[in-house]
Amino acid sequence: MQDLSRLPAWPGPGLTRVPFEVYRDRALYEAEQERLFRGPAWHFLCMEAELPEPASWRTTFVGETPVIVSRDGQGALHAFENRCAHRGALICLGEGGRGRRIQCVYHAWNYDLEGNLRGVAFEGGIDGAGGMPEGFDKSRHGPRKLRVAAWCGLVFGTFSPDVPDLETWLGPEICARLARVLGRPVRLLGRHRQMLPNNWKLYVENVKDSYHASLLHSFFATFRLNRLTQEGGVEVDESGGHHVSWSRMQTDRPNEDYEKGGLRAWKDDYALADPRLIHGRDEFGDGVSLQILTVFPTFVSQQVQNALAVRQVVPKGVDRTELLWTYYGFEDDDPELAEQRLLQANLVGPAGFISMEDGAVGGFVQRGAAGADGLDSVVEMGGAGTESQRGRATETSVRGFWKAWRAVMGL
Amino acid sequence: MSGLQDEVDGLFARYAMAIDDDRLEDWLELFAEDCRYRIASRDNVEAGLPVSVVYADGRAMLADRVSALRRANIYEAQRYRHVIGRALVEAGPPVTARAGYHVARIMREGDVMLFSTGEYRAAFDEALRIREMTVVYDNARIDTLLALPL
Ligand code: FES
Numbered sequence: 001m002q003d004l005s006r007l008p009a010w011p012g013p014g015l016t017r018v019p020f021e022v023y024r025d026r027a028l029y030e031a032e033q034e035r036l037f038r039g040p041a042w043h044f045l046c047m048e049a050e051l052p053e054p055a056s057w058r059t060t061f062v063g064e065t066p067v068i069v070s071r072d073g074q075g076a077l078h079a080f081e082n083r084c085a086h087r088g089a090l091i092c093l094g095e096g097g098r099g100r101r102i103q104c105v106y107h108a109w110n111y112d113l114e115g116n117l118r119g120v121a122f123e124g125g126i127d128g129a130g131g132m133p134e135g136f137d138k139s140r141h142g143p144r145k146l147r148v149a150a151w152c153g154l155v156f157g158t159f160s161p162d163v164p165d166l167e168t169w170l171g172p173e174i175c176a177r178l179a180r181v182l183g184r185p186v187r188l189l190g191r192h193r194q195m196l197p198n199n200w201k202l203y204v205e206n207v208k209d210s211y212h213a214s215l216l217h218s219f220f221a222t223f224r225l226n227r228l229t230q231e232g233g234v235e236v237d238e239s240g241g242h243h244v245s246w247s248r249m250q251t252d253r254p255n256e257d258y259e260k261g262g263l264r265a266w267k268d269d270y271a272l273a274d275p276r277l278i279h280g281r282d283e284f285g286d287g288v289s290l291q292i293l294t295v296f297p298t299f300v301s302q303q304v305q306n307a308l309a310v311r312q313v314v315p316k317g318v319d320r321t322e323l324l325w326t327y328y329g330f331e332d333d334d335p336e337l338a339e340q341r342l343l344q345a346n347l348v349g350p351a352g353f354i355s356m357e358d359g360a361v362g363g364f365v366q367r368g369a370a371g372a373d374g375l376d377s378v379v380e381m382g383g384a385g386t387e388s389q390r391g392r393a394t395e396t397s398v399r400g401f402w403k404a405w406r407a408v409m410g411l
Numbered sequence: 412m413s414g415l416q417d418e419v420d421g422l423f424a425r426y427a428m429a430i431d432d433d434r435l436e437d438w439l440e441l442f443a444e445d446c447r448y449r450i451a452s453r454d455n456v457e458a459g460l461p462v463s464v465v466y467a468d469g470r471a472m473l474a475d476r477v478s479a480l481r482r483a484n485i486y487e488a489q490r491y492r493h494v495i496g497r498a499l500v501e502a503g504p505p506v507t508a509r510a511g512y513h514v515a516r517i518m519r520e521g522d523v524m525l526f527s528t529g530e531y532r533a534a535f536d537e538a539l540r541i542r543e544m545t546v547v548y549d550n551a552r553i554d555t556l557l558a559l560p561l
């Protein structure tokens with residue numbers, strides 16, 4: 001158990017000030033692993049499409065904890081820690097595999113796909129010498145298991161026996177929005193892995209921060225893909241922790257606040273030499289060209305035109321974070337749409353026209369926060385609350401994150 | 412054959428120096444009009460998964476990449492230093508080649524890191540312009556962001 005008194009105090013009752021220590025404090029980072037990642041929250045493990053066959057498994061993470069997620073011979077999903085019950089080696093190295101047993105390389109203890117210890121090498125000794133003591137009960141040894149549930153092909157797990165079932169935890173709005181972009185059988189298109197030089201929360205805040213999008217990412221604004229003047233909004237769930245921000249294309253109109261602000265928004269002389277890149281198809285039939293959704297604490301679902309992906313945010317230390325992107329389309333994509341997804345993958349990812357900056361800004365804050373213990377950042381755009389709002393000039397979902405984070409952390 | 416070998420090695424050298432000198436407009440000149448260029452992880456390429464971190468279907472899209480880097484995208488000042496191994500050339504036609512690379516990234520403050528290793532897989536037209544190129548990077552993770560082409 002972490003000692004509460006060593007953790008930084010939250011400044012006042014509200015959500016409009018965030019102490020810089022939350023990105024820097026080692027004790028707090030450890031407390032997050034225990035209270036949040038091994039605590040009462042559901043965590044994204046993988047897509048079901050990544051475990052297409054019975055008797056297969058993949059490695060993943062919940063916070064820093066290595067986890068195996070598997071599909072048993074009957075097709076049911078399971079998850080358990082990727083840590084051998086013997087001396088604690090990783091049971092699985094690598095990304096995954098197939099078969100009904102998983103064997104640790106160190107001393108060859110093996111497990112079934114539910115995470116039960118099945119075999120201990122030389123359990124009876126060799127030539128009557130050595131071996132495990134008589135009373136050793138394999139059923140009482142094994143990696144910790146997670147509860148597992150799936151929604152729309154997304155597999156989540158939790159160490160908590162108390163957190164409500166996944167659908168309740170997601171809530172109807174998030175369930176519906178996920179179903180919107182995951183409504184058909186999925187085809188995997190590939191993965192990107194990216195290391196971010198910042199605390200994991202800075203990336204999650206960045207995803208929730210719809211305010212920055214058209215200011216930091218000027219490629220977006222230049223081509224009128226997404227400006228604050230577009231029709232759109234930010235929905236925040238009751239807990240604060242989940243959000244959806246969305247906007248609808250081709251509703252753009254001139255806005256004086258942009259011009260007055262001297263922002264890098266309009267460059268009328270700037271035209272794409274090949275505009276096929278931004279010619280998206282309204283594949284969901286509702287005109288919504290951008291939907292960014294988060295599930296507390298570290299899952300992101302992305303629709304940027306026809307570039308569909310999920311992102312998993314994995315803390316790797318107080319100031320290091322791995323970002324895992326999994327791109328997908330649908331099995332019934334026609335060749336034109338399949339190609340369009342690959343072209344529009346240029347918009348996002350580590351080299352994305354409208355997302356590469358997000359790989360760096362968290363590091364700018366991390367570096368800026370050096371020496372700032374005792375000081376706070378300001379999160380007041382759009383007021384002090386966490387209610388859903390029209391328009392995108394708001395930080396309501398960032399405050400929502402802190403509402404949910406404070407609740408689970410008890411701070 | 413040694414003439415072709417020299418030409419291909421020379422082309423990769425010009426490719427690297429154009430990027431390292433921040434002459435991306437000159438780098439574009441090495442590509443055929445109807446080229447396809449992509450930067451993809453070894454993991455995806457070997458798994459047959461088609462997504463890339465950078466994908467251009469035609470030189471115009473590559474040119475858009477360059478103008479976005481010049482005018483739209485924001486990234487900290489950085490340069491690369493390429494070291495490219497001798498190309499393994501197949502006379503074809505078409506002429507194809509593979510070559511290994513190391514790319515160090517140098518940030519404005521002078522910090523240098525080995526940013527990427529990998530290989531170029533290229534096919535050329537008769538004028539020895541790049542018709543098809545896949546940069547297959549070995550490093551599973553991209554540090555911070557990828558702005559300049561590899
Ligand atoms: S640590 Fe796994 S078998 Fe010994």
Ligand SMILES: [Fe+2]
Pocket residue numbers: 206212213216217354355358
């Ligand atoms: Fe962003």
